[in-house]
Amino acid sequence: MKSIKAGYLNIHYHETGPECGDPVILLHGFPYDARAYDAVASTLAGRGYRCLVPYLRGFGPTSFLSPDTMRSGQQAALGADLLAFMDALSIGTALLGGYDWGGRAACIAAALWPERVRGLVSCGQGYNIQNIANASTPAPAVEEARYWYMYYFHTERGRAGLTHNRRDICRYIWSLWSPSWRFDDVAWDATAPSFDNPDFVEIVLHSYRHRFGGIIGDSAYDGIEAWLASQPNIAVPTIVLQGRDDGVDPPIAEDLDRPHFTGFYERRIIDGTGHNLPQEAPEDFAAAMLTLAKNQ
Numbered sequence: 001m002k003s004i005k006a007g008y009l010n011i012h013y014h015e016t017g018p019e020c021g022d023p024v025i026l027l028h029g030f031p032y033d034a035r036a037y038d039a040v041a042s043t044l045a046g047r048g049y050r051c052l053v054p055y056l057r058g059f060g061p062t063s064f065l066s067p068d069t070m071r072s073g074q075q076a077a078l079g080a081d082l083l084a085f086m087d088a089l090s091i092g093t094a095l096l097g098g099y100d101w102g103g104r105a106a107c108i109a110a111a112l113w114p115e116r117v118r119g120l121v122s123c124g125q126g127y128n129i130q131n132i133a134n135a136s137t138p139a140p141a142v143e144e145a146r147y148w149y150m151y152y153f154h155t156e157r158g159r160a161g162l163t164h165n166r167r168d169i170c171r172y173i174w175s176l177w178s179p180s181w182r183f184d185d186v187a188w189d190a191t192a193p194s195f196d197n198p199d200f201v202e203i204v205l206h207s208y209r210h211r212f213g214g215i216i217g218d219s220a221y222d223g224i225e226a227w228l229a230s231q232p233n234i235a236v237p238t239i240v241l242q243g244r245d246d247g248v249d250p251p252i253a254e255d256l257d258r259p260h261f262t263g264f265y266e267r268r269i270i271d272g273t274g275h276n277l278p279q280e281a282p283e284d285f286a287a288a289m290l291t292l293a294k295n296q
Contacts, residue, residue, distance in 0.1 A: 003061070004088045016042065020050070022095070039282035097285065107120070108224075121239050133229060239292060
């Protein structure tokens with residue numbers, strides 16, 4: 001494991017592959033961590049790519065440089081963290097891959113700073129930039145039910161639950177969101193300590209409260225949030241991967257995300273796979289990254 005000061009954070013990350021290889025940055029989601037990419041990074045490193053897998057703010061050993069920095073989990077913070085990470089490592093351009101929170105960070109970078117992104121693999125919700133202005137619009141009941149954890153985290157009962165029962169909650173979410181993934185204790189035990197980060201609870205709560213417009217964000221990101229409010233399109237080459245068995249964001253026949261992508265675009269639905277796609281189907285994830293790399 002390595003670490004580097006980037007923006008407001010001391011970001012810890014795993015690096016595999018030759019230092020001179022083309023950089024690939026892989027970004028995890030909630031409630032997962034960098035270990036989700038162990039197999040993907042190994043495959044890509046074996047093909048000569050320099051793979052960097054950071055722990056997002058609030059996860060694992062990644063920490064804030066100052067106790068005075070707001071513990072924000074808003075989307076703009078995630079995108080800014082990614083850009084700061086690239087700048088700190090003097091990475092001019094990179095292939096990006098991500099899912100859930102990490103997919104959001106990757107989509108934001110691709111939309112706002114396309115000159116830094118050579119290609120994008122986005123899992124689950126392909127266009128993963130939140131439309132906060134429209135967040136109060138209700139969804140069908142079956143969809144609302146899948147978001148129980150978001151509403152739970154809006155309550156002080158949810159705060160207490162996440163504080164005292166975080167591993168129980170996160171393991172339950174793993175099973176709900178990936179019903180066909182038979183993960184074992186070894187896989188769980190490799191990731192679970194990341195939820196012990198002292199900022200985990202505050203950042204998770206802020207993330208889910210901010211996306212509904214119910215809480216203010218960090219003013220340092222007001223400019224980026226204003227930019228994202230326009231729902232900017234993504235022009236970089238993109239492959240969207242969706243798990244057929246995703247328990248929180250299952251694919252539907254109509255590709256509603258397609259209009260947001262103006263360059264090369266492909267959607268692949270992976271059978272027998274849920275929400276944690278890079279860990280459940282690392283061969284498919286690595287294949288998508290290699291497709292984009294080959295078409296540079």
